[in-house]
Amino acid sequence: MKTLPLFLAAAIGLASCNTPETTTSVTTESQEINLVPAWTKSANIYEVNVRQYTPEGTLNAFSAHLPRLAAMNVDVLWFMPIQPIGELNRKGELGSYYSIKDYTAVNPAFGTLEDFKALVDQAHELGMHVILDWVANHSAWDHKWVETNDDFYSRDENGEYPVEALGNDGGKTGWTDVADLNYETALLTDSMAAEMDWWVSQTGIDGFRCDMAGMVPYAFWEHTIPMLREKHGPLFFLAEWSEPHLMSTFNADYGWEFHHLMNDMARGHKTVADLAAYAAKNDSIYPDHAMKLYFTSNHDENSWQGSAIERMGEDARAYFALSFMMEQSLPLLYTGQEVGIDYRFPFFSKDTIGLDWSANTEHADFYAGLFALKHEHPALWNGAYGAPMQMQIDTASQSVLISREITDEDKVVGIFNFGTASSAYEAPEGLDLVAEVKGAKIYASKLD
Numbered sequence: 001m002k003t004l005p006l007f008l009a010a011a012i013g014l015a016s017c018n019t020p021e022t023t024t025s026v027t028t029e030s031q032e033i034n035l036v037p038a039w040t041k042s043a044n045i046y047e048v049n050v051r052q053y054t055p056e057g058t059l060n061a062f063s064a065h066l067p068r069l070a071a072m073n074v075d076v077l078w079f080m081p082i083q084p085i086g087e088l089n090r091k092g093e094l095g096s097y098y099s100i101k102d103y104t105a106v107n108p109a110f111g112t113l114e115d116f117k118a119l120v121d122q123a124h125e126l127g128m129h130v131i132l133d134w135v136a137n138h139s140a141w142d143h144k145w146v147e148t149n150d151d152f153y154s155r156d157e158n159g160e161y162p163v164e165a166l167g168n169d170g171g172k173t174g175w176t177d178v179a180d181l182n183y184e185t186a187l188l189t190d191s192m193a194a195e196m197d198w199w200v201s202q203t204g205i206d207g208f209r210c211d212m213a214g215m216v217p218y219a220f221w222e223h224t225i226p227m228l229r230e231k232h233g234p235l236f237f238l239a240e241w242s243e244p245h246l247m248s249t250f251n252a253d254y255g256w257e258f259h260h261l262m263n264d265m266a267r268g269h270k271t272v273a274d275l276a277a278y279a280a281k282n283d284s285i286y287p288d289h290a291m292k293l294y295f296t297s298n299h300d301e302n303s304w305q306g307s308a309i310e311r312m313g314e315d316a317r318a319y320f321a322l323s324f325m326m327e328q329s330l331p332l333l334y335t336g337q338e339v340g341i342d343y344r345f346p347f348f349s350k351d352t353i354g355l356d357w358s359a360n361t362e363h364a365d366f367y368a369g370l371f372a373l374k375h376e377h378p379a380l381w382n383g384a385y386g387a388p389m390q391m392q393i394d395t396a397s398q399s400v401l402i403s404r405e406i407t408d409e410d411k412v413v414g415i416f417n418f419g420t421a422s423s424a425y426e427a428p429e430g431l432d433l434v435a436e437v438k439g440a441k442i443y444a445s446k447l448d
Helices: 059-063 066-071 113-125 186-203 218-232 246-249 256-264 274-287 301-304 308-325 361-376
Strands: 047-048 074-081 128-133 137-138 177-180 207-210 236-239 251-255 291-294 329-334 389-394 399-406 410-417 432-437 441-445
Touching: 059 113, 066 236, 113 128, 113 186, 113 399, 137 246, 186 218, 186 399, 218 236, 218 246, 256 291, 256 308, 274 389, 274 399, 301 308, 301 329, 308 329, 308 361, 308 399, 308 410, 308 432, 308 441, 329 361, 361 441
Parallel strands: 047 074, 047 329, 074 128, 128 207, 207 236, 236 251, 251 291, 291 329
Antiparallel strands: 137 177, 389 399, 399 410, 410 441, 432 441
């Protein structure tokens, strides 16, 4: 990316890019990298927490919501792990979704493999795509590999195995319900890759969200992702990590830093100047084709840090709109945000409050409108498909103007006000107001 950052009330010119109708690859000066599914160019992602979604907590019960989500302009359904959960060293009543006892099976509490296949087919018929959470860093303590393949697991100083999941520094993570996998044996790489291939072959899913991707040796991803793409075509891969080098294999990674920045801004600990600094830095370290998953909530944040409304108050939707307007943004919406969820789901047990899907329809309308805006305006498209971003900030009023424009074709402008004074920016001439909530207004060029 090429940019000259200018802070405060000056514009920040970020990456230039084009907007082809379809493409299956992105080419750098030296190599072809990152097979990119064409359907990702204007996509958003919706995270599905099957356990908490309905009173039944099943795949079949969730499938009744597919038409509603399609009508909301949702593009990609990310399913948290749906495999059986380990019982040995289990935390809580139901255990963590991320303690996988069998990689190639469906948690019987959720339903059957046939239920999931039918759900994927229905989603495809409605124009949506499906990705599955993949936990490659660790397994449950009672996974069959513990008995059949002891060399798949890390050992302690006494040679005992398995051990609880370890961090990249070799220290314990505190995740006592999962056992650390050891990729020094080549057979584990082949075995784990085969398990991923099984899901694509058996169910027709469109890719994976890869849990704790940076804690798994990069050589595993270098081997597995090209292999799966060569066999199945341009699958989509999202890394739960934030390192630019991952973009040589993954399509997108997490915008963790931006997420924490928004939380700090909402608490008054950071300002729009910090936002400008983030934009300039991020532009300098990520390639043009990269996509950043930007979000105000997900399963971890909701359960452990609080809902977006709990953390950001009545500005929660304004911050979502801010992340939506950022360059490279691949926006994520979490289960319940479309009905204004303002409480935390328990992580190891069943929610007893229950979501009212008929409540707070203004939230659903707001997110659906933003998703439609991205679909209709190429200036907002993802990665190398979209337009460069220009940012202006005013520190006195804590206001921000973001413009995404394709010369003489398409323009979208967002004006955000996170202070108590009036915004320094006025409505742009010649554009229509297309979305508005407290703290945020978005304007767009008229469509032909």
